[in-house]
Structures are given as structure tokens and as C-alpha cells.
Amino acid sequence: MWIVAKIKLKEIYNFKKEMKKKLGNDIEFYYPTMLFNSQNKNKSRILKKMVLGSYIFCKHQSLEKNELLNQLKFTVGLNYFLLGYKYHQKQILNFIKYCKENEDLNGNLNQSFFSNLLKTSAKFMSGPLSGLIFEVVNKQKNRLSVLVNSKKIVVNKKSGYLYLPV
Numbered sequence: 001m002w003i004v005a006k007i008k009l010k011e012i013y014n015f016k017k018e019m020k021k022k023l024g025n026d027i028e029f030y031y032p033t034m035l036f037n038s039q040n041k042n043k044s045r046i047l048k049k050m051v052l053g054s055y056i057f058c059k060h061q062s063l064e065k066n067e068l069l070n071q072l073k074f075t076v077g078l079n080y081f082l083l084g085y086k087y088h089q090k091q092i093l094n095f096i097k098y099c100k101e102n103e104d105l106n107g108n109l110n111q112s113f114f115s116n117l118l119k120t121s122a123k124f125m126s127g128p129l130s131g132l133i134f135e136v137v138n139k140q141k142n143r144l145s146v147l148v149n150s151k152k153i154v155v156n157k158k159s160g161y162l163y164l165p166v
Contacts, residue, residue: 001064002057002092004082009054015077019058022072028059032099034109036162037126051109054079057096111157114164127161129153134163 007015019027032051037044050056062068069081085092102113114122123133129148137152138145144155155161 001061001086002059002089002096003063003069003085004092005056005058006079006082007054007056008077008079009050011077012056015056015075018076019072022075023060023062026060030057030059030096030099031055032103032109032113033107034125034162037130039130048108055082057092111160111162114162122163122165125162125164127159129161 005015016029019029033048034051035046035048038047064086072078073081099109099113102110104110121133121135124130132148134146134148134153136144137147142157144157146153146155
């Protein structure tokens with residue numbers, strides 16, 4: 001059974017270690033990540049970011065027991081577990097499956113993951129337009145027409161520019 005936990009990002013290693021200690025090594029963790037270029041002054045570096053912020057999926061057969069969850073709520077690095085996970089297993093499984101279908105060989109999400117979610121507006125995360133918010137004018141198979149500060153720009157989807165829905 002999958003459960004969603006909100007964790008303290010700086011303590012992700014400790015959280016995973018404690019959960020393994022309490023439940024065993026057969027616990028599975030999943031948190032989708034993406035790579036993007038960050039530019040500071042004249043420096044450019046590649047950063048890895050958790051797409052869901054401080055939320056992480058945990059899978060273990062004994063997580064459906066309420067007594068166990070009461071014991072686990074004091075785990076190092078954990079803020080809380082989201083409620084209602086028992087009733088939303090199908091949606092959680094579908095989301096994880098969708099994420100894994102849109103991962104590269106290193107386990108990071110491709111731009112196709114975000115392109116499919118894109119409806120009206122988004123923010124560039126890489127490239128020369130990094131940090132700018134745009135409005136979608138037209139979505140085509142290989143091109144995206146957008147408005148940035150009232151200027152129409154056509155972006156080739158194969159260009160490698162990353163953008164996230166806002």
C-alpha cells in the first residue's frame with residue numbers, strides 16, 4: 001500500500017533510514033525529480049529538484065495498519081502523513097505510473113511530463129528565458145506558441161528548454 005508523507009527536505013536521508021529501520025529494507029520510496037540549469041551571475045550549474053516539493057511516496061504492505069501509522073508519526077524527518085491514502089490508491093498508482101513513463105534513463109522526469117499537464121500558463125526553468133512566465137497561445141505536436149510580455153515566441157519542444165505549469 002502506498003502512503004504520502006510530507007517530510008523535512010533537509011532530513012530526507014534520516015527519514016528514509018528511520019523508515020527502513022522500523023519497517024525493513026523492503027520499503028519502497030518514490031519522489032519524482034527533474035534536472036534544470038540554474039544560472040547565477042556567470043556560473044551555470046545543473047540542479048536536481050524534487051517535483052512534489054517535500055512530499056514523498058512510501059510503499060510497504062504493513063502501512064495499512066492504523067496502529068503502525070500512529071507509531072510512525074514520530075519518525076525523524078517526518079512532518080505528517082496525508083490522510084485518505086487508503087481511498088486514493090488507484091489515483092496514487094496512476095500518478096506514479098505516469099511519472100515513471102515520463103522518466104529518462106537516470107530516473108528524472110522528461111519535459112513530456114510537464115507538456116502534457118500544460119494548459120494555459122507556465123514558467124521557463126531553463127534557457128535564455130529562464131524565470132519568465134508565459135501564456136500558451138497554441139499547442140502543436142512539436143511546437144509551442146507562447147506569449148511572453150506580449151511578445152509571441154515559438155518554442156520547439158525538442159529544444160530542451162524546461163518549463164513548469166503555474
